[in-house]
Amino acid sequence: MLKTPANVTKEDARRVNEALDDKIRKVRAFPGFLGGLLDNVRVLRALLRDKSFKIDWTHKAQIIACLLYFISPIDLIPDIIIGVGFVDDAFVVGYGMKVLGDIVADYKRFRAARGAGAPPGDGVVDVPAREVQVRELPS
Secondary structure (H helix, E strand, O other), X not given: OOOOHHHOOHHHHHXXXXXXXXXXXXXXXXXXXXXXXXXXXXXXXXXXXXXXXXXXXHHHHHHHHHHHHHHOOOOOOOOOOOOOOOHHHHHHHHHHHHHOHHHHHHHHHHHHHOOOOOOOOOOOOOOOOOOOOOOOOOO
């Protein structure tokens, strides 16, 4: 069943936490636009794991739903199709970053105020505080 923020559970959060690093290692083996996908995934992971930054359950559920799709072996375009298998993952995660843009920008300001710098994810949130860079898929 496709998870939406409305039906995400704490068990789903545990599944994401357990499987995310392995999926990141698998995706890292592919070149190209996937670097942007991984940057966005790392930012969403940091938002979930950083206990000092408080976000409500609705936003956590949105992050978990995006990451569940990312880690799922069953999705619109199977990941084993070389060259296009991660396009749908990139779209879902990119859409999640767009929806969560204000939260990501708040997190960037929060980390800067603590002297922690930008969250992991290279340049994804290393932009002026009111802007969020969402990586676009190549045309």
